[in-house]
Amino acid sequence: PLLRSNIRSPGKIANVFAVEALTDERAYAAAIDPLAFRQRHVAEPRGAEVLRRAAALFGWTPRAMNAQRAFGGRGHGIAYSHYKHNETYIALAMEVDVDRASGAVHVRRVACAHDCGLVINPDGVRAQVEGNILQTLSRTLYEDVAFDRDGVTSRDWQSYPILRYSDVP
Numbered sequence: 001p002l003l004r005s006n007i008r009s010p011g012k013i014a015n016v017f018a019v020e021a022l023t024d025e026r027a028y029a030a031a032i033d034p035l036a037f038r039q040r041h042v043a044e045p046r047g048a049e050v051l052r053r054a055a056a057l058f059g060w061t062p063r064a065m066n067a068q069r070a071f072g073g074r075g076h077g078i079a080y081s082h083y084k085h086n087e088t089y090i091a092l093a094m095e096v097d098v099d100r101a102s103g104a105v106h107v108r109r110v111a112c113a114h115d116c117g118l119v120i121n122p123d124g125v126r127a128q129v130e131g132n133i134l135q136t137l138s139r140t141l142y143e144d145v146a147f148d149r150d151g152v153t154s155r156d157w158q159s160y161p162i163l164r165y166s167d168v169p
Helices: 012-029 034-041 045-058 122-141
Strands: 073-083 088-098 105-115
Touching (some): 105 122
Antiparallel strands (some): 073 088
């Protein structure tokens, strides 16, 4: 009884997640800071620049790479995406708290460098990028369509959880 539909870009979200997760695993296996690992492997100047700028905006500090990973506490990470040909380059760094007892995630800070080429309306691009970040945080951390055998049961804002102002980094 449930209708399916793509969320904006069918496949790109999952592809970037898979590539960046594997990149982090490779950096960890090589005992190299995730930013430094990406910088070694991004040859295009625009890609290298968004990584540099996101790290500078964030105030990136290299992560100690050790043999044991602990679940919970505070941590930070970085991700990079180059979307289609030479259209858009993005690097995004986040600081996140994970509650050890509940597993709840709270995003404390986000820094994003976004190169989409020629910009005519900087305020419009900034609003679009910030909106995309918030929508992604909401979908990742909170949103959940509830349903039963007859169909969707979360039909209002009380029963469909979304990012609240108090959760915006």
